Amino acid sequence: MVSAPDSDSSSSRPNSPISPDALIGSLAQFSHYDNEPHIGTHFDDPSTQLSAILKAPNSDQLIKDLATLVSHRGVVFFSSQDLTVQDQLQLGRRLGELSGKPKSSTLHRHPISEDTPELGADVSVISSMGGIAKAGYKEKKRASDGWHADITFEPVPSDYSLLKMHTIPLTGGDTLWASGYEAYDKLSPALQKFLEGLTAIHSGEIFIDYANKFDLKINSPRGSPENGDTGLVAVHPVIRTNPVTGFKSLFVNKSFTKRIVELSPDESDNILEYLFRHVSENHDIQLRYRWKVNDLAIWDNRSAFHTATHDYTAFRQGNRVVSIGEKPFFDPNSRSRRQALGFPL
Numbered sequence: 001m002v003s004a005p006d007s008d009s010s011s012s013r014p015n016s017p018i019s020p021d022a023l024i025g026s027l028a029q030f031s032h033y034d035n036e037p038h039i040g041t042h043f044d045d046p047s048t049q050l051s052a053i054l055k056a057p058n059s060d061q062l063i064k065d066l067a068t069l070v071s072h073r074g075v076v077f078f079s080s081q082d083l084t085v086q087d088q089l090q091l092g093r094r095l096g097e098l099s100g101k102p103k104s105s106t107l108h109r110h111p112i113s114e115d116t117p118e119l120g121a122d123v124s125v126i127s128s129m130g131g132i133a134k135a136g137y138k139e140k141k142r143a144s145d146g147w148h149a150d151i152t153f154e155p156v157p158s159d160y161s162l163l164k165m166h167t168i169p170l171t172g173g174d175t176l177w178a179s180g181y182e183a184y185d186k187l188s189p190a191l192q193k194f195l196e197g198l199t200a201i202h203s204g205e206i207f208i209d210y211a212n213k214f215d216l217k218i219n220s221p222r223g224s225p226e227n228g229d230t231g232l233v234a235v236h237p238v239i240r241t242n243p244v245t246g247f248k249s250l251f252v253n254k255s256f257t258k259r260i261v262e263l264s265p266d267e268s269d270n271i272l273e274y275l276f277r278h279v280s281e282n283h284d285i286q287l288r289y290r291w292k293v294n295d296l297a298i299w300d301n302r303s304a305f306h307t308a309t310h311d312y313t314a315f316r317q318g319n320r321v322v323s324i325g326e327k328p329f330f331d332p333n334s335r336s337r338r339q340a341l342g343f344p345l
């Protein structure tokens, strides 16, 4: 189990409520606001540049506090960033390292990302023209079918993703995020208890289909010695503990989760369908972000879901770095976010 960072008061005083103001740490000096009560913080002043934070004398503390904030708030935005791809890779590496991930975890190489020598194998191009962002997408599917956390089909999946959008349509192409903590907290205690300890199969078969269609090879290994299998299947806990916050999160998603192992197929289909709708239909656990050129989002895939909006025809493209975290676990002694923050249950 990965230990929580020192700045997380939930580890040192397990029964005391955490003040939301305490989560911002050394980043309090930068202009920011919370997008929604349960998810999202936005550093909205373009003079706050991650490129400068990376070079600051206290950069380790700033980046560690950023990782803690992202893990608490689900997703954090920075406006109008001049960060280069190389700096984005460096930030992706340091967020996980400074928040305590295993040494064997590095950056993810996506199973179907093609080599783009100018960017490197650890960068995924997110483009309206095809590739990762379009695999499995069908015009007539419901938009809510796209909810997911990145690469949960990996045995050792992602902690943080960083996406910088450099080309956006005049309107459209928003991304939505939802809190996995609040998804857990909104379930009844009886259903919470039922789901704790269950495990589910996650599959990246949409990328295998895409690779077959375009005659691509499945890349391997992918950011961890354990992420080498080209079958793209993993089994993870249905309720997962985020090691940075110590909070419980719902950890099944519509795109990749196929089956709850301990249930019959019919039971699994019905429970999963309910949980997918629980995420997509509760707009009080979500935010919707309208991108501006060179905005950068960082999110925690262990406890936040996201989905794209395919409502535009213009060219849209950005660069994504996905960091590999730890093997998912459920700690029965972990707390829910509402418990930890002293919110009503």
Ligand SMILES: [Fe+2]
Binding pocket: 148, 149, 150, 306
């Ligand atoms: Fe994604």
